[in-house]
Amino acid sequence: MFKNKTDKMENKDKNQVHEEFIDKQADSAEIAESMESIKETLSDSSESAEVESGLELLKSELNEANNKYIRLYAEFDNFRRRTTKERVDLLQTAGRDVIISLLPILDDFDRALKAIEGQENLDPAMEGMKLIANKMKGTLTQKGLKEMDAMGQVFESDLHEAITQIPAPSEDMKGKVVDVLEKGYLLNDKVIRFAKVVVGA
Known part of the structure; x- marks a missing residue:
């Protein structure tokens, strides 16, 4: 149209x-x-x-x-x-709004998987969660969504949002991302959400 x-x-x-x-x-x-x-x-x-x-x-x-x-x-x-x-x-970017609305679900999946990892007798639940998460991520990847690999990368204001700074664990980590609080995403190589990170000082 x-x-x-x-x-x-x-x-x-x-x-x-x-x-x-x-x-x-x-x-x-x-x-x-x-x-x-x-x-x-x-x-x-x-x-x-x-x-x-x-x-x-x-x-x-x-x-x-x-x-x-x-x-x-x-x-x-x-x-x-x-x-x-x-x-x-x-x-x-036709599906941009739909994909942005699904990002919190991806975050919930990640949190749930981390919470389950330390518990016993949850193997079936764990496998089911992983299957759902992988299926959803695969579908979004086909639509052009790409997860940022921020950990250990040099801080870039075009990709990352610095939440705080902490002393760098080593000399070579100064000015680099030492922790990722919330993942960043690209849609067809355009930033739709900045990665919220902790930077080494």
Whole structure:
């Protein structure tokens, strides 16, 4: 539906640009004919100064008409590029809101799995939870979701949100992520949630 509307808009603007271009060509042709007429008059008339002035005026009008057409064409070309980019972005992030709403469920799965790990006689429950979590993660991965690997990485403000800083456990961990409090996610290589991390100082 969005594509059809955009295509109609583009076709309409193309037709409008084409019609304005035809009008400008017609105007240019009329101005050129007027110039030729003035040239002929110039050879027969004693009022050459006035005719020369009229010729200069027509030349400036012709230049103005050509400049208007060039600006109009440039504006249309920019519009076409912008709508093409917006269409691509819309297709890539069409399910963004749905996926964002599922992220807390992924967090709950992770917490439940951690809580179960230390207990006895929960093997069947553990296996079931793992199957559900893996199935859900696999489905989201197919939709373009990617989990950030933040642990041990150099802190980047474009990917991470620093919750706090603690003394680094080793010299090489300074300025790096020493703990991840909440995972970050990318959708088609665009950040949809920053990773909440602890940074070594």
